[in-house]
Amino acid sequence: MPPHAAASPGRPGTAILVLEDGRTFHGEPYGAEGETFGEAVFNTGMTGYQETLTDPSYHRQVVVMTAPHIGNTGVNDEDLESRRIWVAGYVVRDPARRPSSWRSRRSLDEELVAQGVVGISGIDTRALTRHLRERGAMRVGISTTETDPEALLERVRSQPPMKGADLAAEVTTPEPYVVRPHGEKRFTVAALDLGIKAMTPHRMAERGIEVHVLPSTSTIEDVLAVEPDGLFYSNGPGDPAATVHEIGVLEQALDAGVPYFGICFGNQLFGRALGFGTYKLGYGHRGINQPVMDRTTGKVEVTAHNHGFAVDAPLDRPTDTPYGVASVSHVCLNDDVVEGLELRDGEGGPLKGFSVQYHPEAAAGPHDARYLFDRFCQLMAKEV
CATH class of the missing domain: 3.40.50.880 (Class I glutamine amidotransferase (GATase) domain)
Structure with missing residues (x-):
């Protein structure tokens, strides 16, 4: 479970995302409430978010989904790629209001809450992706409890980088x-x-x-x-x-x-x-x-x-x-x-x-x- 994560309905409220270069995005909580850190990376897949979340290669990474609408097929029990969600955090623009698949057993938001994964929704993921393409993958923090971006930035910059990590x-x-x-x-x-x-x-x-x-x-x-x-x-x-x-x-x-x-x-x-x-x-x-x-x-x-x-x-x-x-x-x-x-x-x-x-x-x-x-x-x- 990411650090400081605690289960919550995930809405309503406010959340902030701060990159290590100071770029800040304001949005809404998605998944668990709390605070999490990792390397910000983006995924360009239009489908397969459940497989992405459970891919251990994403350990210690905060994944930004470039597809704007995420969660419409919910979460099932057949498409897991491992025993748990591994992403350190999750960033989406437009989360589905409700799942609409006969295979769905619960919503994506519910699954993130159950596994303590802190996320953020309602931000401009296109702008965030363009920033990462221009500046490169970097450390990031997401918080639903911190309101001061400068305070969160200080904690982001104290996190270990991915380079040199044996995981x-x-x-x-x-x-x-x-x-x-x-x-x-x-x-x-x-x-x-x-x-x-x-x-x-x-x-x-x-x-x-x-x-x-x-x-x-x-x-x-x-x-x-x-x-x-x-x-x-x-x-x-x-x-x-x-x-x-x-x-x-x-x-x-x-x-x-x-x-x-x-x-x-x-x-x-x-x-x-x-x-x-x-x-x-x-x-x-x-x-x-x-x-x-x-x-x-x-x-x-x-x-x-x-x-x-x-x-x-x-x-x-x-x-x-x-x-x-x-x-x-x-x-x-x-x-x-x-x-x-x-x-x-x-x-x-x-x-x-x-x-x-x-x-x-x-x-x-x-x-x-x-x-x-x-x-x-x-x-x-x-x-x-």
Whole structure:
């Protein structure tokens, strides 16, 4: 639960949002009353707010929804991506007065109150988004109890930044668990949970994979104990440069010849294990409408993203690493950010591992990149 949050009806009243550069917005409470802090980021998705809220990659972030009308389908019990809401705060312009979906069990406002998530509504989210695009993601505070913006600003500036934050241990599963395959078992995969979304092991299970989901603190011995055909690293929050243990485990797995597939945070850690650097993007990619080219096929995909860091790898040439030859396999068509890596046993040789920066499990949509789970199966079967 975010700090100082307490359940309340959320209306009527006043709320303020203060960015670390002093920009202030006044609105109405949405969700729990209280005060919360985090990194202000914006999400461009028109749908899928429930999946966004329960994505652990948003831990310690205050999410601004660019779509103006939020909450019209309410909240159901089927579309959760994890055990709880992870966003530190929520910002919307025009919340729905009432949900209107046969799947809805309660309103979004009620769910935010129940989970102690402080939010704000009725502000100009377009102006806020433009500000973040121009100035970059930054620390922010939302309060329904503080009336002095200067006092809130002082507390905002005392919060830790996202750069340098090692957060995987705060969102990972406390204990290992197994997701059984649908139908006949084909492969066993060890999945390191850095903030995994529920749909990811589900997509693997659809392809006959038995998924052993392991805590982020697991050792290489824990990974090898499940006798995996492949290793998977999930999405998750934080700065990849501050994540040391998980990179060490990945390096040991690559030394042992375990086929690898990573998404989002798993792409960034793969990059660092291969010797590339990572850096913080100005305002990141967050939404379900990002165009990416798969350079191995020439196909352009519309993809789901949630990341504020990226891999610094050359687009124009392969790179020799201690584990093989690495190259950029996917690139964002908006800004040329690295969106995928592949590792081969020599240039043009067999594939040893690959990763993508986006979310092929596609919850919520689009579905263009589901083929990557099939590519993982081909990798484990030594068919690529």
